[in-house]
Amino acid sequence: MKYQKQLDKFENYFRNSEKEAGNEAIGLEVEHFVVDSKTLETISYSDEQGIEQILYQLVSKGWKEKKEGESLIQANKDEMVITLEPGGQLEVSISPHSTIADLEEKYFMFLDELIPILNQNKQLLLATGYQVENKISEIEWNPKKRYKIMSNYLGEKGKYAHNMMKGSASIQVAVDYIDEEDFIKKFRITNALAPAVAVLFDNTAFFEGEEYKDHTIRTDIWSNCDPDRAGTIEEAFASDFGYRKYAEYILNRPPILLKQDSKFISTGDMTGREIFKDQELGQEELEHLLTMFFPDVRAKNFIEIRMMDSLPPELNFATVAFWKGLLYDKSNLDEVYKMISDLTYQEVLSARKDVVKRGLEANLGKYQILELNKKLIQMAKTGLSDAEKEYICPIEKLINKNSNPVGEIREKIAQGANKHEALSSLILNFEVEDRGEE
Numbered sequence: 001m002k003y004q005k006q007l008d009k010f011e012n013y014f015r016n017s018e019k020e021a022g023n024e025a026i027g028l029e030v031e032h033f034v035v036d037s038k039t040l041e042t043i044s045y046s047d048e049q050g051i052e053q054i055l056y057q058l059v060s061k062g063w064k065e066k067k068e069g070e071s072l073i074q075a076n077k078d079e080m081v082i083t084l085e086p087g088g089q090l091e092v093s094i095s096p097h098s099t100i101a102d103l104e105e106k107y108f109m110f111l112d113e114l115i116p117i118l119n120q121n122k123q124l125l126l127a128t129g130y131q132v133e134n135k136i137s138e139i140e141w142n143p144k145k146r147y148k149i150m151s152n153y154l155g156e157k158g159k160y161a162h163n164m165m166k167g168s169a170s171i172q173v174a175v176d177y178i179d180e181e182d183f184i185k186k187f188r189i190t191n192a193l194a195p196a197v198a199v200l201f202d203n204t205a206f207f208e209g210e211e212y213k214d215h216t217i218r219t220d221i222w223s224n225c226d227p228d229r230a231g232t233i234e235e236a237f238a239s240d241f242g243y244r245k246y247a248e249y250i251l252n253r254p255p256i257l258l259k260q261d262s263k264f265i266s267t268g269d270m271t272g273r274e275i276f277k278d279q280e281l282g283q284e285e286l287e288h289l290l291t292m293f294f295p296d297v298r299a300k301n302f303i304e305i306r307m308m309d310s311l312p313p314e315l316n317f318a319t320v321a322f323w324k325g326l327l328y329d330k331s332n333l334d335e336v337y338k339m340i341s342d343l344t345y346q347e348v349l350s351a352r353k354d355v356v357k358r359g360l361e362a363n364l365g366k367y368q369i370l371e372l373n374k375k376l377i378q379m380a381k382t383g384l385s386d387a388e389k390e391y392i393c394p395i396e397k398l399i400n401k402n403s404n405p406v407g408e409i410r411e412k413i414a415q416g417a418n419k420h421e422a423l424s425s426l427i428l429n430f431e432v433e434d435r436g437e438e
Contacts, residue, residue, distance in 0.1 A: 001276050001277065001278075001279070001280060001281050002277075003251070003273055003277075005281075006247070006251055006272075006273060006276055006281055007244055007247045007248065007251070009281050009286055010243065010244070010246070010247030010250065010251070010286060011243045011244050011247060013283070013286055013301070014180075014183065014243040014246070014247075014299065014301075015180070015243065016301075017177075017300075017301035017302070018177060018178055018179055018180075018183075019176040019177065019178055020178065021178045023098075023176075024098075024175070024176040024178070024328055025096035025097055025098050025176060026096055026097065026098075026100070026103070026173065026174065026175055026176075026320060026323070026324055026328075027093070027094060027095060027096035027097075027103075027173070027174030027302065028093075028094045028103050028107070028171065028172070028173060028174070028316065028320060029091055029092070029093045029094070029171065029172040029174075030091065030092055030107065030127070030171045030310060030311075030316055031085055031089045031090070031091045031168075031169035031170055031171070031310050032089060032090045032091070032092075032125050032126060032127055032169060032310060032428070033089055033090075033125070033126040033128065033131060033132070033169055033310075034051060034054065034088070034090060034118065034123055034124070034125060034126075035123065035124050035126055035132070035133065036122070036123060036124075037122045037123055037124050038122070039133065040124075040126075040132050040133040040419060040420070040423075041133045041134055042087065042088065042131055042133070042134045042138075042139055043088065043123055044088055044139070044140040045071075045084070045088045045140055045142040045143065046140060049121040049123070050088070051084060051088045051090065051142070052071065052072050054090075054114070054117055054118070054121070055072045055073075055074075055075050055082070056072060057117045058075045058077075058082065058113060058114065058117070059072070059075060061113055062077060063075035063076060063077040063082070063113075064076045064077065068143070068144055068145065069143075071142075071143040071144075073142070073143070073144055077113075078106070078109065079094065079095035079106060080092055080093070080094055080095075080106055080109070080110055081093045082110075084142045084144065085142075085165070085166075085169070086141055086142060086144075086147045086150075086151065086165035086166050087131070087139045087140070087141070087142070087165065087166030087167060088139070088140065088142050089168075089169050090114075090125075092107070092110045094106045094107060094110075096174060096176070096302070099387075099388070100317055100320050100321060100324065100388050100391050101387070101388075103317070103320060104313070104317055107313060107316070108313070108432075111125075111313075111428055111431065111432050112432060115428065115429050115432040118429060119429060124427050124428075124429055125427070125428040125429060126423065126426055126427060126428070127169070127203075127310045127311055127312045127313075127316075127426050127428055128169065128203050128204060128205070128206075128309065128310055128423065128426045129168060129169060129170065129202070129203045129204030129217065129218055129309030129310055130163075130167050130168055130169070130204045130206060130207055130212075130217055130218075130309075131166075131167045131206075131208075131209075132205075132206045132209075132419065132423060133206075133209050133419075134209060135208045135209055136162055136163050136166055136167050136208065139166045139167065141166070145263075145264045146257055146259075146264045147165065149256060149257045149264055149265075149266045150165065150256055150257065151165060152266075153256045153257075153266070153268075154225065154226050154256075157225065157226035157227075157228070158224045158225040158226050158227075158230075159224050160220070160221040160222075160224040160225055161224075161225045161226060163208075163221050164221050164222065164225050164230075167208075167221075168218060168221060169309070169310035170218065170306060170307075170308060170309055170310055171308050171309070171310055171311060171316055171319060172304050172305065172306045172308075173304070173305045173308075173319060173320055173323050174302045174303070174304050174305075175302060175303050175305065175323060175324075175327050175328070176302055176303075177302070177303060180242050180243055182333075183242070183243065183299070183303070184241055184242055185333055185334075185337045186303050186327050186333070187236055187241070187246075187297060187299065187303055188236050188237065188241065188337070188340065189326070189327070189333070189336050189337055189340055190296070190297040190303065190305050190323075190327075191232055191233055191236040191237070191295075191296060191297050191348065192236075192237075192340040192343045192348055192364075193336075193340065193364075193376070194232060194296040194297065194307045194348065194352075195216075195219065195307075195348060195351035195352050195354070195355045195362070195364055195369070196351070196355075196364050196367070196369045196372050196373055196376075197305075197307055197308065197322075197373075198216045198218060198219045198296075198307040198308065198309075198355060199215055199216045199219075199355045199359050199360055199362065199369060199373075199404060200360075200373045200395065200399065200404055201308040201309055201311060201315065201319055201395070201404065201405065202215055202216045202218075202309060202359070202404050202405060202406045203309035203310065203311050203315075203404075203405040203406055203409075203426070204216070204217045204218065204309055204406060205406050205409040205410060205413070205422065205423075206419070211413065214356050214357060214359075215355055215356055215357070215358070215359035215360075215406070216309075216355050216356055216359070217356075218307065218308075218309055219307070219352050219355060219356055220356045222294070222296070223352060223353075225294075228253045228254060228293075229253060229292070229293040229294050229295065230294050230295060231295060231296060231349075231352070232295065232296055232345065232348050232349060232352065233246075233249060233295050233296075233297065234345045235248065235249045236297075236345075237343075237344060237345040237348075246299050249293075250272060250289050250290060250293060251271065251272040251273040251276075251289075252271050252272075252273055253271055253272070253293065254267060254268065254269050254270055254271055254272075255267060255271075255272050255275070255288070255289050255292040255293075256292055257292070258275065258285070258288065259288060272289050287300070294306070305323060309405070311405060312425060312426055312428065312431065313428070313431055314394040315394050315395060315405060317391045318391055318392050318393070318394045318395040318396075319395070320391065321380065321384055321388055321389075321391035321392040322376070322377065322380045322392060322395065323380075324380075324383070324384065324388070325379070325380030325381060325382070325383035325384040325388075325392065326376065326379060326380045326383060328383065329382070329383025329384075331383075332379050332380070332382070332383040335379065336376070336379065342365070342366075343364070343365045344365070347364065347365040348364070348365075351363065351364040351365070351369075355369065359404075360373070360402065360403075360404060370399070370402060373399050374399050374400070377392060377395060377396050377399055380392055381396070408425070409422050409423065409425075409426075
């Protein structure tokens with residue numbers, strides 16, 4: 001297939017994914033660690049009471065199973081899908097809903113079914129940005145075939161590639177776009193604000209089993225993973241950015257692997273453009289290409305925002321409220337677009353380095369990030385309905401103390417808390433138990 005026709009395919013796909021104004025929804029994915037309740041060591045896929053067995057117990061509660069060969073790798077129920085990250089991290093994806101309350105209801109349905117299983121196993125569900133006890137070499141790979149190919153490829157591209165795959169956990173917020181202009185604004189805003197938002201929702205106090213002294217390790221990990229598919233997308237800052245420009249970004253980089261005849265095959269350093277020069281690019285192949293790139297923000301049939309650490313529920317929904325209030329309110333969208341219009345790609349790259357060293361004290365272009373985040377939160381609040389304003393309060397309270405999630409953990413450590421005590425607010429078993437007592 002000729003290159004121009006490949007680009008046409010992507011452009012048509014994005015255009016066909018546009019939503020009607022007023023009918024936008026918002027989706028959420030949350031990754032978690034399952035750890036031993038005493039040692040905080042990660043629970044592996046193949047352990048006696050490991051991740052596969054946990055999935056089987058969910059299947060016994062009515063979840064629908066999906067296997068790869070003999071291995072159970074996925075479970076689905078009621079607009080929720082549980083999948084596995086390479087190190088056995090449990091990810092739940094919740095279908096898009098129009099209200100945050102609907103997402104919250106689904107998420108707690110997931111927790112209500114999972115937590116009793118973990119309690120019985122003497123295991124904890126942790127919402128934090130990185131494994132708290134194990135070193136990356138100690139963590140078992142889950143048996144998904146695509147991860148074997150990816151680990152071999154990415155391991156040669158960046159020093160933290162395997163840390164990204166097996167050690168990290170995040171949340172992802174999915175937002176709709178109504179036309180190409182709307183897509184451009186939302187995509188450019190989220191790319192430009194990525195360093196500021198990463199540190200706003202920084203929730204990683206430990207790295208490779210030791211206390212982590214810098215900030216937003218997620219940003220540093222992705223900066224040392226694979227420059228072809230991670231970090232900030234330079235094309236987002238181009239004057240001619242749009243559907244076609246994003247298609248160029250995808251097609252001119254290697255997708256690592258393809259699925260053919262139900263098997264994953266390595267494609268090495270061949271670009272998508274080269275691979276599909278002599279074969280048809282169908283929708284299944286197109287959607288696969290889109291999933292094989294992992295920048296801070298990526299496009300599918302929605303825009304996926306990916307720079308935030310995994311967080312406990314009240315902060316998960318604060319994140320959703322933050323983006324909903326900024327991106328789904330027309331006046332806020334236009335105002336933030338003006339605010340970031342002068343930011344350059346190089347300034348965002350500089351900010352990515354700055355936030356790792358200085359956290360909330362870092363700068364993003366002309367903006368001091370602490371003050372920028374305070375302003376953005378207030379703007380987001382005005383863009384939410386009265387019923388949803390409360391969801392942004394947890395992060396508003398933190399930023400008004402000049403702090404963020406990891407700052408609260410570090411404060412506990414400074415006061416003498418051990419690791420269990422410092423992480424107590426990130427243990428989701430307690431969330432379910434506390435709700436049961438209400």
